[in-house]
Amino acid sequence: MRTYGLIGYPLGHSFSRKFFTEKFEREGKNEQYLNFEIPEIGQLPGVILENANLAGLNVTIPYKTAVIPFLDELDEIASAIGAVNTILIERTSGGNFRLKGYNTDVYGFRESLRPLLSDGHNKALVLGTGGASKAVHFALKELGISSLPVSRNEGTAGMLTYSRLDKEIIATHRLIINTTPLGTYPDTSTFPEIPYAYLTPEHLLYDLVYNPPLTAFLERGQQQGATVKNGYEMLELQALRSYAIWNGLQD
Numbered sequence: 001m002r003t004y005g006l007i008g009y010p011l012g013h014s015f016s017r018k019f020f021t022e023k024f025e026r027e028g029k030n031e032q033y034l035n036f037e038i039p040e041i042g043q044l045p046g047v048i049l050e051n052a053n054l055a056g057l058n059v060t061i062p063y064k065t066a067v068i069p070f071l072d073e074l075d076e077i078a079s080a081i082g083a084v085n086t087i088l089i090e091r092t093s094g095g096n097f098r099l100k101g102y103n104t105d106v107y108g109f110r111e112s113l114r115p116l117l118s119d120g121h122n123k124a125l126v127l128g129t130g131g132a133s134k135a136v137h138f139a140l141k142e143l144g145i146s147s148l149p150v151s152r153n154e155g156t157a158g159m160l161t162y163s164r165l166d167k168e169i170i171a172t173h174r175l176i177i178n179t180t181p182l183g184t185y186p187d188t189s190t191f192p193e194i195p196y197a198y199l200t201p202e203h204l205l206y207d208l209v210y211n212p213p214l215t216a217f218l219e220r221g222q223q224q225g226a227t228v229k230n231g232y233e234m235l236e237l238q239a240l241r242s243y244a245i246w247n248g249l250q251d
Contacts, residue, residue: 001053002053003054004020004033004034004055004058004242005035005057006035006060007037007038007063008060009037009039010227011035012149017234020033021033027169033053044070049097056088056242057089058085058242059085071099072099073098073099073102074100074250075099075100077102078101080138083135084101086246087099087101092134096173104237105132106142107139107196108233108241109208111141112237113139113229116206117204120202122144122146123172123174124140124176125147125194126140126179127192128180133149136208145223148196159200162192164195166195166198174202175203175206176204177206177208180192183217184207189215189216191220192217199225200225202226203226204226206231207229207236208231209231
């Protein structure tokens with residue numbers, strides 16, 4: 001049976017496994033998607049060798065960067081970002097294999113955001129500076145949107161802290177994306193400390209968090225009349241993009 005899977009640690013609830021299992025059942029495909037919870041990234045080659053039908057993998061925390069030295073090649077986007085969430089496994093003779101890394105988070109975020117954009121969304125604030133923020137900044141650049149990172153601490157030049165966000169900055173940055181885990185179940189009462197009172201109906205708030213569907217961040221934006229969107233569609237789109245890569249279907 002053609003097999004795909006997810007590597008990470010710990011995995012806990014897996015969006016990917018549920019999504020793909022339901023997809024395969026719905027489409028009558030003789031394929032399966034498994035979780036491979038590995039405490040060390042060095043166990044990756046063993047997973048591939050022990051599962052001869054494994055054709056592709058998704059990669060989640062904490063291995064999106066750590067997996068790179070194990071790969072033979074990176075596509076242009078993964079190389080630019082320095083993070084991988086999809087691996088294509090190409091089997092060669094003698095039981096050997098070749099691994100190519102991709103980043104489909106960029107595609108998922110970009111295509112889920114695009115329909116909501118208007119002319120006023122030409123500048124963005126990206127809350128958080130973790131791995132997910134890199135894909136967001138890259139996608140925004142592709143869309144022709146300038147972006148500024150926002151962090152709790154002073155960082156490199158061009159980075160803002162939450163305490164520096166004032167009425168003028170909020171007014172000129174009508175697209176605000178949360179890439180932090182704040183508000184994720186079960187700690188749903190937490191949210192990024194931005195001045196929500198300055199938000200308007202012209203603002204668009206996007207949260208990579210999807211559980212709960214309406215985070216405290218999005219709810220506060222909604223109360224100010226802003227358009228809001230969570231990260232569930234991004235997850236679906238990046239998963240479908242991964243499947244296309246594994247099966248040679250991507251354009």
